[in-house]
Amino acid sequence: MLKKKNSYKVAVVGATGAVGNCMLSILEERKFPVSELIPLASAKSVGKTLRFQEKDLSVRELKEDSFEGVDIALFSAGGGISKQFSPIAAKSGCVVVDNSSAFRMEADVPLVVPEVNPHALKEHSGIIANPNCSTIQMVVALKPVHERYKIKKVVVSTYQSVSGSGQKAINELEQQTRSQLQGEELECKVYPHPIAFNCLPHIDAFLENGFTKEEMKMVNETHKILEDSSIQVCPTTVRVPVFYSHSEAIYVETENDVAIRELKTLLAESPGLQVVDDPASNTYPQAINAAHKDAVMVGRIRADLSGPKAFHFWVVADNLRKGAALNAIQIAELLVG
C-alpha cells in the first residue's frame, strides 16, 4: 500500500512512447504531486530528453534497480516489459499502475476505471491494471446503464485509431497516406495490410474461437470491471484510418424498460461522460473532436425499433488519454487521494 506523503517519486516506464508522452503532460496538467519524475525506456532511448515541469529530464534505461525509492510506477511499454519488470517494481515497494494486458485478468490484480469501480482499489498486492482502451470508454458509458436498467447484451463494433498501436503506427498512416496520394507503393510495417483509406477487422492476434485478443479483452474486462459475467458482450474490433480517438457503435439490450429521455439525463449526470447529441444540428461525437479531451462522449442515443428494452449509442474517447494515460493517472490520484 502507498504511504501518504506530500509528494511522490513517480517513474514512467515507456516514457518516450505515445502513451508515455501523454502521461507526462497529464501529470503536469492535473498537478499530480510529483517530487521527482523518472522517465524510463529501453537502452536505445537513452540520450533523449523529455520536458516535464519546465525541466529537461534525461531518459534512463529501464533496469532491475530502476525502482529504488520510487513510490508510483506507471507502466506503458508493452506486455513483455510489464511481465518482467512490474513484479520487481512492486517488490521494491512501489505501486505499479500497468497499462499492458499482462496482469489484467489476475484475481489479485484490480482492474480499475475510477468512474466505474474505484472500490476495487482497496485490495491489491502492488500491481493495479489499467484496462484496454476500447473497454474503458465502453464501461464508462455502460456503468450507469447497467446500474439503472441491468444490461443483458451488448453488441459493439469499434472504429479504432492507429495511435492505439503507438507512434510508429501514427507515422505509418501518415506515410501510407502520402504515398497513396502520390500514386506510390505503400509500405506496411506495423499492420499486415495498408491502413490508409482502408478498414482492418483485425486488432491484436486471432484466437482459436475466431475472435481477436482485442475482442476478448472487451468481453473479459467488461465482466471483471462491471463485476457481472452474465452480460453478453459481442464485439467486432476494427482499425480505421484515424489518428486519435476510438469510436464505438454500441447496441444494448436491457432487463428493464429504458425511457430515452431519462437515459439521456442519466448519461449526462454520470461521471466521465459528456452527452454530445443533437441530430438537428448535426451534433454527435467525432474522433477529431474527442482528441486531447478527457470526457467519454456519447451521442446518437436512440431507442431500438424493437421497443424499450434495447437502445443504441455512439461512444467516442481519446484512446491515449481516457483509454490509457488519463485513466492510469486517475488511478494514481485515487491511490494518493
Next chain:
Amino acid sequence: MLKKKNSYKVAVVGATGAVGNCMLSILEERKFPVSELIPLASAKSVGKTLRFQEKDLSVRELKEDSFEGVDIALFSAGGGISKQFSPIAAKSGCVVVDNSSAFRMEADVPLVVPEVNPHALKEHSGIIANPNCSTIQMVVALKPVHERYKIKKVVVSTYQSVSGSGQKAINELEQQTRSQLQGEELECKVYPHPIAFNCLPHIDAFLENGFTKEEMKMVNETHKILEDSSIQVCPTTVRVPVFYSHSEAIYVETENDVAIRELKTLLAESPGLQVVDDPASNTYPQAINAAHKDAVMVGRIRADLSGPKAFHFWVVADNLRKGAALNAIQIAELLVG
C-alpha cells in the same frame, strides 16, 4: 414489359457521375447487348464526351423527350431527377431501373437483388428499383442464412466509403487529406464535418426516431427484399475515410442452430458471395481489395460466444459496383435474358 430484341437502346441518366461512369464500364465489360447508348445528364454536362465501346459519345441534356425509342433507362442522378423523369420514361415505353430511393418502397415497384429475389421482377409497371448500396451487400450475405437458419435479428454497423456520396465526396476526402497533412484548414462542402481521418455516424438525413434515412433504408429494404418483416434489423451507419467499398460488421441471431463449418460452406456456395476468411494468414475482406470487384466478400465468420444461435461476420463490397451499377445492370440482364 420489355420486348425481346437482339440488342437494346439504353439510356444512362446521370452518366457523368461516379455510378453512371461505372455503369458504362460494366455494360461494356459484360457485353450487354447495346444497340445505342445515350448518356444523359444535366445541362451543365452538355459538351462533355464519354468513351463507350471505343467511341466518344456526346452527353445529352436530360429532357422529357429524351426517352423516345429507348428500351432501358438506367437512372442514377438522385431522387429528385428520378421522381420527375422515371414516370415519363416508363410512360414512353421503356423499362426504368432506378438507383435512387424515390420508388423503392412503392408496392408496385419491385426492389431487386438478382441473387436474392429475381422472382420479384415478374410484375412491374415500368419502374424497377435498385436497393441502397449498404442494403444490397448485406442481403446477398443474409439470404442463404435466412433460408437455412431463419434470421431473427441483425445488428449491423457500417463502415461506408465516400464514393457513396459521389465524385464530389471522393474529391473532398482527397483534398481534406492533403490539407490535413500540410497543416492547412479543411474545407467541408459535401459533409457537415471533416471526413479526413475522422468517422461520421451520419449518412443521409436524421429522422424523428433518432435513426438516419440510410439506417431506415437498411431496415425497410431488407424486409421488402427478403419478404419477411419479422426480421429485426438494428443498424448504425457510419461514413469512414475510405474511397471505395463499404464494410459491414454484422451480428446475426437465428431461430435454428448454426454450425460454423456448415455456414462457411453455405456462404461459399451461394451466388454473388466470395468467402475470404483465413485468420491464420491475416486474410479477411478489405475495402481496398473489394474495390473494382463484383463479389460480395465475407470473412471473420465466427460463432457468437453465447452459443449456436448467433454468429458474426464481416461483409465488404464495392458500393459503386455491386452496391449500385452492377446490381442495376444485373437487373437489366434479367429483363432481357
